[in-house]
């Protein structure tokens with residue numbers, strides 16, 4: 001079984017223009033259209049059994065709609081959804097209660113698109129509230145292709161958050177892009193062995209040998225297979241992981257066992 005823990009899709013009405021905007025802004029090319037239908041097509045082509053869609057709340061006003069759409073679609077067509085809360089939310093408690101009551105496994109943060117650094121008190125506040133409700137917290141980590149001048153979630157910021165929320169968020173935090181997009185050396189130096197999951201989204205083609213090293217040193221128990229589709233091809237990413245020759249047991253953890261535990265399936 002294979003679960004892709006990090007994908008994106010957008011409601012049909014806005015998928016085309018959202019993808020066009022993100023393509024232009026990040027200077028990257030999508031591997032499929034942005035709709036949910038194109039995600040399930042890609043899953044069939046790639047031998048992926050389940051995918052997780054991670055929407056991003058870029059403004060507090062979007063919380064209600066994004067979480068409603070996530071709850072409505074969660075679990076249908078073998079696709080699970082995260083919810084979201086903005087660090088500037090005026091009603092984070094109510095938003096996170098709705099995420100929890102809706103049966104979502106967790107929430108997604110993107111500090112770059114949310115315009116707040118990950119170690120900011122506003123983030124600590126919403127992370128604490130999410131963790132108290134037993135929700136998982138997925139965050140973009142490292143550079144973002146659309147924000148090339150400033151990193152809003154560095155390994156140091158992650159270590160600070162782990163320290164500040166000690167006893168509350170161990171093994172609840174999931175760092176995208178193997179702990180930091182385009183900063184594998186700093187990840188190797190600072191985050192290996194920390195009580196965090198890391199997903200493999202978007203980085204496997206950039207520096208495959210460093211990725212393999214991060215996976216081996218951080219340990220298969222804390223790695224989640226992920227592509228970042230449409231920004232990478234699901235099938236291609238399956239093949240790269242297989243090419244790492246991590247052994248059957250490690251592959252099973254990375255491809256689905258760890259994700260099953262988090263999703264409760």
Ligand SMILES: [Zn+2]
Pocket residue numbers: 006007008201228
């Ligand atoms: Zn992503």
